[in-house]
Amino acid sequence: MDVKLRLLRFNPESDDKPHFENYEVEADPMDRLLDCLHLVKWQKDSSLALRRSCAHGVCGSDAMVVNGVNALACKVLIKDLEQPIVVEPIRGLPLIRDFIVDMEPFFAGYRAVKPWLIVDESQHEPERERLQSPKERERFDDTTKCILCAACTTSCPIFWSDEEYVGPAAIVNAHRFIFDSRDQGSRERLEILSQRDGVFKCRTAFNCTAACPRGIKVTQAIQEVKRAALFQSF
Amino acid sequence: MVTVEDAYRKRKPKAFSNERRPSSTEIWWWFFMRISGVALLFLVLIHLYIMHLVGSGVERVSFDFVAERWDNVGWKTFDWVLLVLALLHGTNGLRVIIDDYVRAPGKRTAIKGTLYALTAVLMIMGTAVVVTFDPSVGG
Numbered sequence: 001m002d003v004k005l006r007l008l009r010f011n012p013e014s015d016d017k018p019h020f021e022n023y024e025v026e027a028d029p030m031d032r033l034l035d036c037l038h039l040v041k042w043q044k045d046s047s048l049a050l051r052r053s054c055a056h057g058v059c060g061s062d063a064m065v066v067n068g069v070n071a072l073a074c075k076v077l078i079k080d081l082e083q084p085i086v087v088e089p090i091r092g093l094p095l096i097r098d099f100i101v102d103m104e105p106f107f108a109g110y111r112a113v114k115p116w117l118i119v120d121e122s123q124h125e126p127e128r129e130r131l132q133s134p135k136e137r138e139r140f141d142d143t144t145k146c147i148l149c150a151a152c153t154t155s156c157p158i159f160w161s162d163e164e165y166v167g168p169a170a171i172v173n174a175h176r177f178i179f180d181s182r183d184q185g186s187r188e189r190l191e192i193l194s195q196r197d198g199v200f201k202c203r204t205a206f207n208c209t210a211a212c213p214r215g216i217k218v219t220q221a222i223q224e225v226k227r228a229a230l231f232q233s234f
Numbered sequence: 235m236v237t238v239e240d241a242y243r244k245r246k247p248k249a250f251s252n253e254r255r256p257s258s259t260e261i262w263w264w265f266f267m268r269i270s271g272v273a274l275l276f277l278v279l280i281h282l283y284i285m286h287l288v289g290s291g292v293e294r295v296s297f298d299f300v301a302e303r304w305d306n307v308g309w310k311t312f313d314w315v316l317l318v319l320a321l322l323h324g325t326n327g328l329r330v331i332i333d334d335y336v337r338a339p340g341k342r343t344a345i346k347g348t349l350y351a352l353t354a355v356l357m358i359m360g361t362a363v364v365v366t367f368d369p370s371v372g373g
Contacts, residue, residue: 114252163247163249226264230261
């Protein structure tokens with residue numbers, strides 16, 4: 001079938017601002033959007049810049065705004081999209097070129113919540129593996145699924161308006177450790193997230209939950225973190 | 235209206251950091267909004283019922299009606315709590331909206347300043363009426 005694409009292009013060397021360009025490629029309805037973007041890049045215009053790595057919804061490199069909704073280009077099928085397919089880079093981050101944005105502010109928020117196992121080694125000499133029951137593991141199972149694609153954070157209207165907001169992805173990754181029975185850094189993370197532009201900046205718009213290509217219940221995780229921060233403060 | 239060009243930051247934004255921020259009172263405002271929201275649901279419904287549905291509704295509300303009601307310290311307290319919670323809940327909601335939508339720092343401070351001044355005036359006026367109400371001045 002013929003697929004009509006409308007891509008937002010931006011070349012910092014020649015353009016003042018982004019503009020749309022139209023392309024047509026021949027593809028199968030069961031092809032993914034990423035396949036069509038590859039056809040454009042490989043056959044029509046090799047200057048098209050985009051990130052992708054595994055191309056199977058795991059690496060989280062190719063999050064884009066597809067027909068107004070954040071999605072991974074490697075996970076959406078052509079048959080499910082209305083044409084022309086309008087593709088834009090994810091929002092709220094500095095645009096570098098075409099579909100490539102500067103992800104550094106996103107990762108800064110991620111790093112700020114200390115997304116690693118914090119344990120007091122003096123109390124817990126690791127003589128063997130740190131055991132955990134299936135029930136304890138289940139508590140944070142949903143938030144282990146995050147692939148850091150930034151689809152949630154860049155769909156968040158608060159992140160668009162407040163560049164310093166920590167963003168849903170960072171909170172999801174804090175949740176993954178806050179509710180981990182082996183971790184001892186919950187208090188520290190909850191204090192960090194209770195600061196200005198932290199978790200309480202969330203207005204429960206639910207855009208993040210709708211945007212997550214992994215189906216994580218992002219807003220629910222955020223609310224659980226808010227509740228944990230509140231109970232810790234009493 | 236946000237245009238396509240506005241959707242992407244022109245410069246590198248200041249990202250969230252865990253090192254330089256003062257601790258926040260947002261957690262308590264968040265908690266207050268939940269508690270006051272639940273309380274206001276009942277307070278406002280009771281208020282609307284008494285003022286608009288009982289008897290001939292708002293037609294019967296007069297100085298004497300208020301004087302009779304406020305003879306009871308319980309109703310005085312009810313009305314004052316309604317005043318305080320509604321004002322603070324509404325003001326905080328507006329503050330949050332202003333923080334989200336007004337991006338220029340000077341404009342934001344000016345609008346929030348006006349909002350807080352208005353809240354303070356309404357709070358003082360309302361409280362003064364409740365506290366100093368004198369049924370004997372009526373006809």
